[in-house]
Amino acid sequence: MLLFSVGFLEINFVDVLDILLVSVLLFHLYKLIKGSVALKIFVGGLSIYLTYLVVKATDMELLSEILSQFIDVGVIAAIILFQQEIRKFLLIIGKSTDFKNFPLFQLFRGKGKDYEINLDIPSIIDAMKDMSGTNTGALIVISKDSDLQFYAETGDFVDAKISKRLLLSIFFKNSPMHDGACLIYNNRIQAARCILPISENPNIPATMGLRHRAGIGMTENTNAIVLIVSEETGQMSYIQGGVIDHNLSSIELRTKIRAYMQDGQEENNTTTTQKSAV
Structure with a gap:
C-alpha cells in the first residue's frame, strides 16, 4: 500500500515498518555495546561496509573486490569478536520471552507452583x-x-x-x-x-x-x-x-x-x- 512518494522514491507501509524495525535493532545494539571497545570495532566495520557500497556504486572494480574480501571474512570475525555481546543480546531476548507465563506452559508445569x-x-x-x-x-x-x-x-x-x-x-x-x-x-x-x-x-x-x-x-x-x-x-x-x-x-x-x-x-x-x- 503506497503511503507517499518523494521524487522517484515510493514509500509504502512495508518500507516504514522495515525502517522502524531496523531503528529499534540498531538502538538496542548501541545500548548493548555502548562504552565498550566493541563499539569502536562496530563503527570501524560499518565504515568499511559503507565504503564498499560507495565503491561498488561507482564501479571501482579493483577496490570493490578487495573490500568484498574483507566483508566476506568480516562475518566470521564479527561472531568471534562480538561473542560476549551476541550472548548478552540473546539473553535479553530470552528474558523478554518468558514461556512460564504462557497458559499452555502453566498447564504442563502445574499452575501456581511456588x-x-x-x-x-x-x-x-x-x-x-x-x-x-x-x-x-x-x-x-x-x-x-x-x-x-x-x-x-x-x-x-x-x-x-x-x-x-x-x-x-x-x-x-x-x-x-x-x-x-x-x-x-x-x-x-x-x-x-x-x-x-x-x-x-x-x-x-x-x-x-x-x-x-x-x-x-x-x-x-x-x-x-x-x-x-x-x-x-x-x-x-x-x-x-x-x-x-x-x-x-x-x-x-x-x-x-x-x-x-x-x-x-x-x-x-x-x-x-x-x-x-x-
Missing part, C-alpha cells in the same frame, strides 16, 4: 548476617532456571544441602574455598571457589572491587542473582540484571530473593538504602 519451596532462604540470610557482622567477604550466586554447569566447572563441586554452617565454613577467611563464588541451584550448593566473568561496564564506580565486578558480570551474562558481603564494610548487596543494591538489611534481602524465586518481579514496598544502576 519457587520459594526450592530454596532455603533463611539459612542463606542467617549466614550472610553472620558474615556481615565479622566483615567476612562472600560471593553467592543463586539460579532458578539453570544449573550454571559451565561456571561450576571452574571451581570445586560440592553438591550439598544448603546450611548456614556450610556457607560459613566455605567463606571462612582461612578456608581454601573462600576465594571465588559459591553457586546455588535447586536448593543445593552446587560448587564453590568458582570463577565468574568480570563486567567490562565502564560506568561501574572505581570504588567497587573485584568481588562486586564479578557479581555484576555474572548477572549480565546469566539470569541468576548474586548476593555479596563486602569484606571492607560488611555491607550486604543484591545484584540482578547488572543492577546492584547496596547496604541492604536482612529483611530487604529476603524480600528480593523471594521475589526473584517466585516471579522475578521485585515487590513495590521494597526499599533500599542506596541503589546504583551500572
Whole structure:
C-alpha cells in the first residue's frame, strides 16, 4: 500500500515498518555495546561496509573486490569478536520471552507452583548476617532456571544441602574455598571457589572491587542473582540484571530473593538504602 512518494522514491507501509524495525535493532545494539571497545570495532566495520557500497556504486572494480574480501571474512570475525555481546543480546531476548507465563506452559508445569519451596532462604540470610557482622567477604550466586554447569566447572563441586554452617565454613577467611563464588541451584550448593566473568561496564564506580565486578558480570551474562558481603564494610548487596543494591538489611534481602524465586518481579514496598544502576 503506497503511503507517499518523494521524487522517484515510493514509500509504502512495508518500507516504514522495515525502517522502524531496523531503528529499534540498531538502538538496542548501541545500548548493548555502548562504552565498550566493541563499539569502536562496530563503527570501524560499518565504515568499511559503507565504503564498499560507495565503491561498488561507482564501479571501482579493483577496490570493490578487495573490500568484498574483507566483508566476506568480516562475518566470521564479527561472531568471534562480538561473542560476549551476541550472548548478552540473546539473553535479553530470552528474558523478554518468558514461556512460564504462557497458559499452555502453566498447564504442563502445574499452575501456581511456588519457587520459594526450592530454596532455603533463611539459612542463606542467617549466614550472610553472620558474615556481615565479622566483615567476612562472600560471593553467592543463586539460579532458578539453570544449573550454571559451565561456571561450576571452574571451581570445586560440592553438591550439598544448603546450611548456614556450610556457607560459613566455605567463606571462612582461612578456608581454601573462600576465594571465588559459591553457586546455588535447586536448593543445593552446587560448587564453590568458582570463577565468574568480570563486567567490562565502564560506568561501574572505581570504588567497587573485584568481588562486586564479578557479581555484576555474572548477572549480565546469566539470569541468576548474586548476593555479596563486602569484606571492607560488611555491607550486604543484591545484584540482578547488572543492577546492584547496596547496604541492604536482612529483611530487604529476603524480600528480593523471594521475589526473584517466585516471579522475578521485585515487590513495590521494597526499599533500599542506596541503589546504583551500572
